Amino acid sequence: MDFVNDENINRYADFVKSLNGGGGKFYIMTFGCQQNEADSEKLAGLALLMGYSAADNPEDADLILVNTCAIREHAELKALSKIGGFKKLKKSNPELIVGVCGCMANESHVVEKLKNSYPYVSFTLAPGDIHRLPEIVAGILSGGKRRFETESDVHPGIIEGLPVMRKERHRAWVSIMYGCNNFCSYCIVPYVRGRERSRRSEDIIRECRDLVQDGCRDITLLGQNVNSYSSDISFAELLLGIAKIDGDFRIRFMTSHPKDVPDELIDVIGAEEKIAPHFHLPLQSGSDRVLSLMNRRSTMERYSGILEKLRRSRPGIAVTSDIIVGFPTESEEDFDATLRALSELRFDMIYSFIYSPRKGTPAAVMDGQVPYPVKKERMSRLLELQGAISLEKNKLFEGRKDPVLVDSFETREGGGICSGRNAWGKLVHFEGTSEMIGTSRDVRIDRAGPFELYGTIVK
Numbered sequence: 001m002d003f004v005n006d007e008n009i010n011r012y013a014d015f016v017k018s019l020n021g022g023g024g025k026f027y028i029m030t031f032g033c034q035q036n037e038a039d040s041e042k043l044a045g046l047a048l049l050m051g052y053s054a055a056d057n058p059e060d061a062d063l064i065l066v067n068t069c070a071i072r073e074h075a076e077l078k079a080l081s082k083i084g085g086f087k088k089l090k091k092s093n094p095e096l097i098v099g100v101c102g103c104m105a106n107e108s109h110v111v112e113k114l115k116n117s118y119p120y121v122s123f124t125l126a127p128g129d130i131h132r133l134p135e136i137v138a139g140i141l142s143g144g145k146r147r148f149e150t151e152s153d154v155h156p157g158i159i160e161g162l163p164v165m166r167k168e169r170h171r172a173w174v175s176i177m178y179g180c181n182n183f184c185s186y187c188i189v190p191y192v193r194g195r196e197r198s199r200r201s202e203d204i205i206r207e208c209r210d211l212v213q214d215g216c217r218d219i220t221l222l223g224q225n226v227n228s229y230s231s232d233i234s235f236a237e238l239l240l241g242i243a244k245i246d247g248d249f250r251i252r253f254m255t256s257h258p259k260d261v262p263d264e265l266i267d268v269i270g271a272e273e274k275i276a277p278h279f280h281l282p283l284q285s286g287s288d289r290v291l292s293l294m295n296r297r298s299t300m301e302r303y304s305g306i307l308e309k310l311r312r313s314r315p316g317i318a319v320t321s322d323i324i325v326g327f328p329t330e331s332e333e334d335f336d337a338t339l340r341a342l343s344e345l346r347f348d349m350i351y352s353f354i355y356s357p358r359k360g361t362p363a364a365v366m367d368g369q370v371p372y373p374v375k376k377e378r379m380s381r382l383l384e385l386q387g388a389i390s391l392e393k394n395k396l397f398e399g400r401k402d403p404v405l406v407d408s409f410e411t412r413e414g415g416g417i418c419s420g421r422n423a424w425g426k427l428v429h430f431e432g433t434s435e436m437i438g439t440s441r442d443v444r445i446d447r448a449g450p451f452e453l454y455g456t457i458v459k
């Protein structure tokens with residue numbers, strides 16, 4: 001594995017600064033997952049390095065970056081429609097540079113479409129090429145051609161030391177690995193984000209230490225398949241290494257795969273207080289037949305075995321999951337197995353998705369695509385059942401008093417409402433003030449809903 005500190009980044013950034021006189025504003029629009037949020041913070045860091053300052057809206061920007069998501073067709077259409085809206089901005093500001101980044105920028109059919117049908121788009125930048133932003137902007141500013149390429153193989157390794165403009169101080173995303181080797185049959189990720197590559201543990205631990213020293217209270221380790229982390233140490237050892245950092249903070253991680261949950265990891269989660277008592281472990285279907293078609297390399301038996309051990313090791317741990325409804329050939333019997341799985345496994349919450357075919361994945365061309373009305377009807381049954389389970393789980397918090405890390409504040413008539421998450425990842429609302437953002441407050445839970453908790457701050 002090649003770990004690079006790309007010295008050209010500063011050289012190109014200085015060049016851009018000299019071309020635009022250190023002025024200019026940038027605007028980033030982000031779609032999709034936390035990995036994209038984290039990437040956008042790096043894109044913003046690079047834009048600052050090039051002398052741009054942040055604009056509040058695209059109309060004021062000289063550089064617009066759209067960080068896209070390819071996971072579902074809907075997300076792609078939404079991004080394309082937003083990009084289409086920039087046509088009139090380019091008309092009024094011919095100097096405007098519009099770049100498309102993220103997973104869609106690594107799909108050749110999308111790149112072709114952007115090149116041919118969106119003349120106001122200046123370049124595409126695949127996820128593994130983020131560090132090349134200054135080089136590309138420098139090329140365009142100095143009169144170069146529009147640039148449309150999918151991921152280059154110039155840097156097959158990991159670029160360390162990119163500048164990051166973090167949105168929040170109290171909470172941070174830390175990418176620990178990139179890509180995925182699993183090729184679940186419905187998923188586009190391995191095709192657009194490449195094979196798994198893990199950062200060095202010393203770089204990750206150093207980044208986490210710096211964050212904690214800077215006041216960060218909640219660190220989420222990110223990876224498409226975070227628990228497949230494989231470097232000089234295992235994922236469990238990495239968690240232990242981060243937990244040893246002095247300070248009052250929590251460690252979270254996502255997203256995990258059931259094939260990589262060894263007992264060693266479960267033991268560490270059980271033993272380390274700093275690891276949040278929350279595990280997000282996608283199940284996707286309760287039917288072994290469907291799981292096999294999905295290429296999930298897991299079974300219901302294996303999955304429930306993990307949960308059993310996990311709950312024994314860390315009593316009260318919150319478990320959330322992902323479920324796909326209407327995968328090709330899913331029968332009523334298969335779907336019943338999923339409903340049964342929800343009843344037995346009792347997740348705190350699920351993210352559920354109606355299966356939507358992604359061009360280029362094996363599932364998209366499978367026979368037995370389930371008609372949309374059937375998928376929709378199954379989805380409503382699934383949501384009804386899970387809603388009742390989530391409510392029952394959340395009710396266990398009523399009357400309890402736990403710290404909540406405040407993320408946001410909203411003004412209401414006669415006061416304001418703070419929102420944040422407790423250690424179990426539950427969303428909690430309570431009366432507070434804007435100064436509370438970024439602090440931890442003890443909150444007693446008065447009432448539980450299926451998706452959130454409502455409480456009162458304890459003085």
Ligand code: SF4
Binds near residue numbers: 180225
């Ligand atoms: S584990 Fe499967 S669903 Fe998750 S990113 Fe990899 S291929 Fe996609």
